Amino acid sequence: MNPVTELWSSLIEALVALGDVSRFLLRLILATPRALLRFDLIVRQIFNSGALSLVIIMLSGLFVGMVLGLQGFQLLQRFGSEEALGVAAAIGLVKELSPVITALLFAGRAGTALASEIGLMRATDQLSAMEMMAVDPIERVVVPRFLGGVIAMPLLAAIFSVIGVYGAQLVGVQIMHVDSGSFWSQMRAGVDIRDVNEGLVKSCIFGVACSLIAVYQGYYAIPTAEGVGRATTRTVVSSAVMVLFLDYLLTSAFL
């Protein structure tokens, strides 16, 4: 098989996968109204995907913000514009860094948990048992986890942004002695509500993508130990690629 036919068949495979995932998404959307009746399940999943990810998100937000403060200060110092640190950090975080980094961290922590949970239920026949008891596993197991991720992601990204801004402030104002008033006022002048909205839309879309990939990989996992493991790694890899690709698409669409 020469490289051209291999590339072609990989492309076809990717298209087929895309089609499968899209149809799965449609199934989830159709089952959502009934799944909403079991609100307690969704609450539990918001807790699992969101609240339990708080620590890593907040820590990462803090460090990313601090690095942004450091790097930004050094760069702006060359142009004598240290006071612009606030607006630089805020825009960088809100528009790019928060949605993307939160999505990647989410895929690693919550996405793998979702995939392995559902994959394990598949491997131990729990999903089939539910079907046999006339309970739709999509409604009861998959959709709540999907919705939990979709709701948690933008909230996590917002928290990341806020902590990041304070991290930048910590480095810039407290350590590098940028004027606190300028830091905040230039930020207020330079950041538009549109920037915040764009970041929000990005994180919502990333939330759908990462949650969808995670539950899809789990639901269709091969019912063996190895299969579940593969589903978990595929979740992280696919989510990462998807997020970065969507990031480019969305950023250019917003421009």
Added chain:
Amino acid sequence: MNTPAAIVEIRDLHYAVNGRPIFDGLDVDIAPGRITAIMGPSGTGKTTLLRLITGQLRAYSGSLIVAGQDMSSLRRAGLYALRRRMGMLFQNGALLTDLSVFENVAFPLREHTDLTERLIRQLVLTKLQAVGLRGAADLMPAELSGGMGRRVALARAIVMDPEILVYDEPFVGLDPISLGVILRLIRRLNDVLGLTSIVVSHDVTEISSVADSVYLLSGGKVAAHGAPRDLKSSSSPVVRQFIGGLPDGPVPFHFPAADYFGELLSRGEGH
């Protein structure tokens, strides 16, 4: 012969997986109120047949009628309605791992009925008592042994008072005591609750002791059918090999391969 109408009626069933034919014109009648065993060598599709009967799979052709419903014409709603009248015991129990024993057995009640907590509690404890595990109600599935897990799954399968109970290899991996317990339960539940039980197994001795009628599948068709003792005295080579546990016969010992000596001598010649 005035046998009661079959509760599961299969005629000329065809099914294949990846092009490989599993069933090639299968005819089976499951009589109501009785224990019917489905046996056969590995790979003959016993579990597949169960999945066809419970509607998890759809046949390619032929007729499959369960409790008066034509399975090929059932859509989701009808399928789910039918499944509420059936119970299935999976090979490894398939308990929901994040729920306790009590919650597992209560699961179908909570999902499908509006019964009060008190009533649910009474029903669950009654069923657990029937399988001898009422005291384990607060344990988690991870804390149960294989046999206990299967018994809990059995309690769960009968909690909605089904008409048909399907067992997928219920004896696999059990010690003799647990085995005896399950056997006794299958028989007693069938008689006391008036169930129809379909048991897929290849434990000939065990299942023969409780089954009313046996189907032996081979090559995608029914190889033999009748009461257990009829099969024991059958002269068909397929039946003899299976019942006697003979290593070679109609089911060959050797997987199809090239000539033995030829293959040995041709080593190193780009084989």
Added chain:
Amino acid sequence: MRKSNTLNLGTGAFVLLGFAALAFLTTQITSRGLHFGSAPHYDVTAKFDNIGDLKVGAPVSMAGVEVGRVSHIELDLKEYKAVVLLRINSRYNQIPTDSDASIYTQGLLGGKFIGLTAGGADTYLKDKSEIDFTQSAFVLENLIGQLLANFAKGSSSSNSSGSPATDAPATTEKHK
């Protein structure tokens, strides 16, 4: 059932935290946040030949004190000038009608803002007034162009004609 209470609490706290973060982002770090626009204000227009990169939301200050913000920028196609709408806090309602509006730069590379210099009139700006005296933004390219033109003039003729300072880079315009 006890377990589900802590669960609900945890989830509720998380969701609340998330929304609080969102609220913070939308109100505290943006130019159209809560701290701006809710105070009573009046609008005043000013026309400029060139506003440079003045943006909506840029501060309007007087004697260095912020009195308002730029709320709208438009092009007047009859006079080919930029029409800037200044939203001034109603607290500062004693700005003389002959005041001066100029566009300055914050710092070296900062954004543009509008500075008001008080005139001497007895009447004050109110809603829908127009500021007549404006000074356009400092455009670097124009200055360089004029400097080059002056050097060219200076080197081509033996006697230099006055100091280059007579050609100011920005001109004060009067309307009407």
